[in-house]
Amino acid sequence: MDTRQTPRRRHGPVRIGGASGFWGDSAVAAPQLVASGAVDYLVFDYLAELTMSILAGARLKKPEAGYASDFVDVAMKSVLREVAGRGIRVVSNAGGVNPHGCARALAALAAAQGVELRIAVVEGDDVMPLLPALREEGVHEMHGGAPLPQKVLSANAYLGATPIRAALDAGAQVVITGRCVDSAVTLGVLMHEFGWTDDDYDRLAGGSLAGHIIECGCQATGGLYTDWDTVPDWPGIGYPIVDCEADGSFVVGKPAGAGGKVTPAVVAEQMLYEIGDPAAYLLPDVVCDFTAVTMTAVGEDRVQVRGARGRAPGPACKVSATFAEGFRSSAQLTIVGFEAVAKARRTGEAILSRTRSMFARLGWPDYSATLVEVLGAESCYGPHARDGALATREAVLRVSATHPVREALELFAREIAPAGTSWAPGTTGAGGRPSVSPSIRQFAFLLDKARVAQAVVIGEQRIAVPAAAHAQPDPMTDAAPTEGAAPTEGAASTAGAVFGQALPPDASAPAGQHPGDERIEVPLIRIAHARSGDKGDTSNIGLIARRPGLLAVLREQVTAERVAGFLAHLVQGPVTRYEVPGIHALNFVCERALGGGGMASLRNDPLGKAMAQILLSMPVRVAPGLLDADPFAPGYRAQHEAGST
Secondary structure (H helix, E strand, O other), X not given: OOOOOOOOOXXXXXXXXXXXXXXXXXXXXXXXXXXXXXXXXXXXXXXXXXXXXXXXXXXXXXXXXXXXHHHHHHHHHHHHHHHHHHOOEEEEOOOOOOHHHHHHHHHHHHHHOOOOOOEEEEEOOEOHHHHHHHHHOOOEOOOOOOEOOOOEEEXXXXXXXXXXXXXXXXXXXXEEOOOEOOOHHHHHHHHHHHOOOOOOHHHHHHHHHHHHHHOOHHHHOOOOOOOHHHOOXXXXXXXXXXXXXXXXXXXXXXXXXXXOOXXXXXXXXXXXXXXXXXXXXXXXXXXXXXXXXXXXXXXXXXXXXXXXXXXXXXXXXXXXXXXXXXXXXXXXXXXXXXXXXXXXXXXXXXXXXXXXXXXXXXXXXOOOEEEEEEEOOOHHHHHHOOHHHHXXXXXXXXXXXXXXXXXXXXXXXXXXXXXXXXXXXXXXXXXXXXXXEXXXXXXEEEEEHHHOOOEEEEOOEEEEOOOOOOOOOOOOOOOOOOOOEOOOOOOOOOOEEEOOOOOOOOOOOOOOOOOOOOOEEEEHHHOEEEXXXXXXXXXXXXXXXXXXXXXXXXXXXXXXXXXXXXXXXXXXOOEEEEEXXXXXXXXXXXXXXXXXXXXXXXXXXXXXXXXXXXXXXXXXXXXXXXXXXXXXXXXXXXHOOOOOO
């Protein structure tokens, strides 16, 4: 079957289903979307920054590994015949650090099922061959300025959508990439289908936003939603489908009859997820401005999104490298009974003290880092933990450590189980010995796009894909790239304020609140939704007013200074606040907030998923007339969902 075709340049919608939000997502996604009969394309996103570290480690042990095997062995195995029969095309970054290995495995599956399949592989993200020259040139880490490590495991540039478009233009039914920005798997489809050019910046921004909305699977259909108890049918939750138009607007939905919910508030939470500066979300193909985006309910579980704007990207792309720095291990014990928290903490400190003494006798150095957490005692809340949490009669001790010597952590692992007979009564749940693994860290730097040799391989054919020749970028934020593009040197942002500077307050008080009004103290969750995530060691927290009139309250009381102070037990760097008036929201970027982030972090929450929930406990003072019913009261959340964001 020859599926080669030119770009369709459609005028009607292109329907794209988001079939994976990460490596490990549910096996129900692809069959559900295919069975819906409502998709032209399936796109799969597997490559979180943490995942690249895991894949790099896997390839160290097994050279033919290094790709997201679930894409072949689970997802495509279940739908391949239907995908081929219905003419559904597939784009996936499942290639990880071995995209050709992924393609070979998929080709073998297709042959076994008797399916003819035209598979394209996108090359160019692997920049390991450039490292000797880059080291000579003095390349440095883009945040802290550290030099390039000597022993790098992987180094992958964040590619954009143009090679995906080229692969689809060449007739590929399945496109497999390595490291690309998450939204590119969707944007490449839309560039192919609508014939968008490299300088159609507003459309490229809209297509990138569509990709961003569905790149995390069910997070666009009620997953991780602040008002979680209003989301129906968790077991049958629907995966997202975007109906995309040629002008860059789109409608977010899900398969008919599937669980979950799609509302403006749900989609707004996902829009702010991990984007940094909303006025300058930096991608290889376009710099996106989402500050004027609007979201409107246009039917049951259907939200129309429009208003994204774009401008030319910079000349550099982001490279994410990984390197091993010592070893790590984490262990857990359950402690039951009176004073469980105190017993757990003493047990953790005793394990570390005993093993330190043993290290000294063996001539080994001290731990590189350690962390004792008591799960169930609100450890993540730090000084904001409630007194009642300390009275729990069941707690989980989590003790983690890194060390330059593997044997030292193997000794640590052996000393966990003895706690069950030596110390606190009620100690149980040790299980087997914790594993010891390399501590893989990330190293991000910038690279001229012209040095990245992008290409598409289909069978014996290799198609070079030169970097787009963009116009001179407009002034934009001088901040770290968020998803694979570089900032313009020396430019300044007007969108937000760095810690220590407040955004200009709204000229008028919010409706129903006047200077003389008596205010009451409530947790932030009473007036806002929130969602958080990570980029390396940076946490991004989006905060959305429950209705437009409450944005002024957020501006006034949820300042960068106050957020930095409230989260000081977690955030060691500056906090920056940005406005997103189109959805009456604020976005906070917290640096050095995740203990190194990803596999480098010893925390139970290395990806910052819990930070929004912690922030939502922060007290704010609000006039009673501005409040809806108590969100913890039955039926509250069902009452406020209707309308537009």
